[in-house]
Structure formats: structure tokens, C-alpha cells
Amino acid sequence: MEAALGLLLVLAIAGSGLGAWRLTSSPRRVLSPEREAMRSALHHAIATLPHLRRGLDETSAKAAAPHLRALTQATAVAITDGDRVLALDGISGNDASASQLRELSAHVLDGRVHVQPRTNAVRLSGSNGSAVVAPLVIQDESVGALIALYDEDYRLRPDDARVVGEAA
Numbered sequence: 820m821e822a823a824l825g826l827l828l829v830l831a832i833a834g835s836g837l838g839a840w841r842l843t844s845s846p847r848r849v850l851s852p853e854r855e856a857m858r859s860a861l862h863h864a865i866a867t868l869p870h871l872r873r874g875l876d877e878t879s880a881k882a883a884a885p886h887l888r889a890l891t892q893a894t895a896v897a898i899t900d901g902d903r904v905l906a907l908d909g910i911s912g913n914d915a916s917a918s919q920l921r922e923l924s925a926h927v928l929d930g931r932v933h934v935q936p937r938t939n940a941v942r943l944s945g946s947n948g949s950a951v952v953a954p955l956v957i958q959d960e961s962v963g964a965l966i967a968l969y970d971e972d973y974r975l976r977p978d979d980a981r982v983v984g985e986a987a
Contacts, residue, residue, distance in 0.1 A: 924964035953987035
């Protein structure tokens, strides 16, 4: 009887040791759960937005703008085709200057993401916010710009520019 209890005790200690080793040796997360969820959502959304892949017009831009605003976690999003603003989401046309949004979109003619720390293109919450502008590229051709606008009190991070660039 004592031998059976001894064997049971050894198995319990060995099982506990194995469980503790398994918990401490599990892989560590590189990204926080929020950032990982955002990155995952971004990749899924890119696959579910084929209307932008077919071409950029007012209809496709208006359909994509709410999804892009959610993905970028921006206060507002504007989509331009270089000449005009095709869609605004999160703000009304009264809050945004079309000429200044077009001016912002001109910053990405070189094909790179542009970060504007303060912009007077829109008045978000009564003050000037910041913007991240990324070129919209369809079949290796730049067809416009995605402008993500953030409130004045929002501090832009490098991840914000990366996410906007990937969403475009």
C-alpha cells in the first residue's frame, strides 16, 4: 500500500513539474492582443474589399470608407482620386475643406506614406488634428489617396502610419 501511495506521489509531482514547465516555456506574444487583433482585421478586410481592386469611383470609395475608418481606428477617413474627394466618413463635408484634403493627397505622389502632425484640413472636435496619408495603388498604379484623420489629443504612433499604408 505504501509503495502504491509513493508511486502516486511521484506521478503527481512529475505531472505538476511537466505542467509548470509547459506554462513557462510557451511562446511569448510579440504584439499586444489589441495590435494583433487590428493586424488580423486589416488582413481580413483587405481580402473582403475587392471593389477597390476593380477601380476607384465614388461608389466604391463610399462603400470602403467605413471599413477603412474602422481598420485604421481614425476619427475620420477621406478617399481622394487626386482631383476630387470621393468619400468622407466620420465627418461631414461642412467640417472638411475639399481643397485642403486634395492638398494632403498630393503629398503621396511619390508613392510613400506621409504623416502630417497638425493639419487644418478638417476641424475635428473644434481643433486641428493630425493626418496620415497613404497612396491608393491599384495594379501598380497610384489612383488616389487614403487620408486618415485623428483628433488633436490623439498621439500618432509608427503603427498608425504602417496600418494606414497597409490598408491603402
